Amino acid sequence: MASVAVDLPRDFLTKPAPHISVHEIDFAQTDLPKYAGLYAVILDNVLSLEECSTLIKAAENTSANGWERAMINIGGGRQALITDERNCGRIIWDSRDIAGKVWERIEHLPEVQQITRLSNVPRIFGIGPAKRGEVWRFTRPNERMRFLKYVGGEYFRPHCDGSYETPGRKERSYFTMHLYLNDTGATSDAELAKMSATERLEAVKSELVGGATTFHSIDMQKQLDVVPKCGRILLFQHRDLLHSGDDVVQGVKYTMRTDLMYTLESTRSEGKSRMPVLEEPKTGGGSDDAKAAKKARARFGL
Numbered sequence: 001m002a003s004v005a006v007d008l009p010r011d012f013l014t015k016p017a018p019h020i021s022v023h024e025i026d027f028a029q030t031d032l033p034k035y036a037g038l039y040a041v042i043l044d045n046v047l048s049l050e051e052c053s054t055l056i057k058a059a060e061n062t063s064a065n066g067w068e069r070a071m072i073n074i075g076g077g078r079q080a081l082i083t084d085e086r087n088c089g090r091i092i093w094d095s096r097d098i099a100g101k102v103w104e105r106i107e108h109l110p111e112v113q114q115i116t117r118l119s120n121v122p123r124i125f126g127i128g129p130a131k132r133g134e135v136w137r138f139t140r141p142n143e144r145m146r147f148l149k150y151v152g153g154e155y156f157r158p159h160c161d162g163s164y165e166t167p168g169r170k171e172r173s174y175f176t177m178h179l180y181l182n183d184t185g186a187t188s189d190a191e192l193a194k195m196s197a198t199e200r201l202e203a204v205k206s207e208l209v210g211g212a213t214t215f216h217s218i219d220m221q222k223q224l225d226v227v228p229k230c231g232r233i234l235l236f237q238h239r240d241l242l243h244s245g246d247d248v249v250q251g252v253k254y255t256m257r258t259d260l261m262y263t264l265e266s267t268r269s270e271g272k273s274r275m276p277v278l279e280e281p282k283t284g285g286g287s288d289d290a291k292a293a294k295k296a297r298a299r300f301g302l
Contacts (some may be wrong), residue, residue, distance in 0.1 A: 006095075013101035015050045017046050024111050031222040032215060033203045037087050038123060039175070040236035041111045041217070046102070047231040052181040055098075056254050059147040063091045067149050073162060086156045088245070089149035096143040099258055102179065103141045106233060115175060115235075124174055124237050136262040139171055143258075147181075150211055150253040156245035161238040164259055173259035175237050181254035182235065183229040210249035216242045225249075228253055235260075 023042040047055070060066070067089030071079035106112050116138040122130035129136075136299035142164065165172040184207070211232055212225040225246070226234050236243075238259075 006061055006093075008058055012054065013047075013051065013098070013105070017048075017105045019045050020106065020109065021045060022106045022109060022111050025224070027215075028226050032217055032224055034217065035215070035241065038237060038241055039115060039118055040241065042226060043106055043109070043112075043233040043235065044229060045231055046105050046233045047179070047181075049230050051105040052230050052254075055256065056147070056181055058098075059091045059093050059145070059256070060202070062093045062255050064239060067091055070146075070148065070156075084157070086153045089151075091147040091149075093145045093147060094143050094206050095145060096140070099141040099143050099145055102233075103177075106235075112235065115260070116117065118174065124239055126239070133266075133268045135267075136172070136174065137265040139263050141177060141258050142173060145256050145258050148253075148255045148257065150245065150248040150255075152248055153252055158220065158242055158244040160240065160242055163169070164261075165239050166261070171261040171263050173238065173261050175235060175260040177260060178195075178213065178234040178236075179256045180228040180230060180232045180234075182208060182252070183232075184211070184227055184267070206252035208248065208253055210247050211253035212246045214244050214246050216244065218242060228255070261283065 021044045023044075025040040025042065027033060027038060028039070048087065068091070069081055069083075070086055070088050070090035072082050072086050074080045107116075117135065118124060118137075119133070119135040120130055125134070125136060161176050165171070208228060212227070214228045215224045
């Protein structure tokens, strides 16, 4: 898909976010201790409410057909509509400029810097690359931004995100960057007081209920919710993190997701990233968790 020119304010996303707050998820301290050491971080206040609204409108202006039904990758470069697994609207917008500006808001953060160079991390890129001493260096965010719209009753069932390779196989993705463009915040009493009775009713009906991004245990018995919040980014590794987009009970949920791309720097480790070294679950010993993890990785990605 070619990049589409969109009329945006000249200074759109050029200024740094004033107050980004960071919460690195320590899975060992949650109900999902078997994910201990896996990478997921929540970054709040990356974009303002106004910037998120502008981004939604800009995305809608790139699509002549509006919000089309989101497909699922089924391998071999093919996609299929499988609403039992994924049911939401989608607009695909290719823009290195906008994706890059979102990245520039967060790239200076220490919690983000630690994933810009990866070595000896089998739980991120697999045992084979780790044994070969591969070092992967961050290059850019994927310009392919997938804007998603979930209305009442829509969802994305549990899955692990798949890694994307560029056509020449020079770059590969290892992390998901998920930006929430609205949230579950209720309209304030002061704002409601300024509205007519009809406007108040519509405002309450449009408030988002549900739609959390939920990390699941492999047996689906425990979970950790990340609720939508306008301007929030959830940054997490593709591999081994089973997650879903919960049903939207009321209102509309808007998000944008893209990937972080890496290139192979060398095949001899010249230094270690600050990510912990974890053993890959053994699959030959009959472990139910290992079998379940393998099955989960085989589920449909994005």
